[in-house]
Amino acid sequence: MIDDDFIGTQAPVRRILDPDEAIATLEGAVPGLVGHRRPEPVRFDWSVIEDGLGVILPADFKCLAERYPAFALDNFLRVSLPDPGREIHRFRAMRNDRDWWDSDDAADLRHPYPAPGGLLPWGESYEGDRFLWSSIEHSPQQWQVTVASRNGGWWHYEGGVVQFLAELCDGTLEPWALPPVSTKVTES
Template sequence: MTDLIGTQTPTRRITGPEEAIAALERAVPGLADHRRSEPAVLDWALLEDGLGTRLPAGYKRLAERYPTFALGDFLLVSLPEPGEEHYRLRGIRDDLGGVIQSWWDADMSIGLRPHPAPGGLLPWGESNEGDKFLWRVTEENPQQWPVTIASRDLAWWHYEGGAVQFLAEYCNGTLEPWALPPVDPEVTPC
């Protein structure tokens, strides 16, 4: 049975992309070693048009600065690569039509449907153990989208901050990693 554990709210929600990335870089000291020498130019229009929604500025800025990376050999932060945005779009669509739709069909999604349904789930990361890290597309402003964690143990929870802030607080131990193991803030580019 799928359970909603609860909701965690940060002391202060970070909405500025630069501030969120700085918090992540403090929480994961080795991350800055993998920063691109120049920000990547990505075709955000292809991704956003293909998904039917804008994406959060923090995620976009993270992708412009960093390639896809893993944290602690556990959590994969999936980011588009220049010229390969269509592959990331296809991966997101596969998740939406595959596992996330399967959760809905099997009544295992705590009532949350895949995007583009109102309040739908949109994936941005996953663990090597089957956990999914998603946005809940709750409103027009993507900077306000909360994060939903779908644990492999069928325990779900919400975080009322953005994805980059979630990563920072997960790595620095500020939030309680309900149904997740603590993560080693070691970064590996993928």
């Protein structure tokens, strides 16, 4: 991995490991999100995605998907969540995102998962930025977020996806190589 475009690493003051607390933090940072919440949490066959990938996904992401459909923040950042009964499609999308990996945009990044420490996509911007997990820890609850800017810069956040979204929207997180993200929510 070449570090020429590596910007740095940001860490939360306290990493939130409890999925319910992470969701509450996101809902507090993005008040309009609650209006998109499912009436009842849905059950997914997570084994379709996880067995196919060969890894358990982080609990905060699964909790978010069970409570919310896919959504976008500020018509910018699209959070890619599976649809109930269509888990195989989400698995295929995560596994088959190879065009981007072969592009110059990914030249400085780790290889895609399942390579050791490989990256696994969970979101993207409508501008071409990528939001990924770095699977460098054995426990998915400890994975960090990696942001790959369309401008070539990339950086890490040492927290989970849901906490990343909350801190990006509430201004706690410096949006390196990204535009500021407002709390406007749309379904994607």
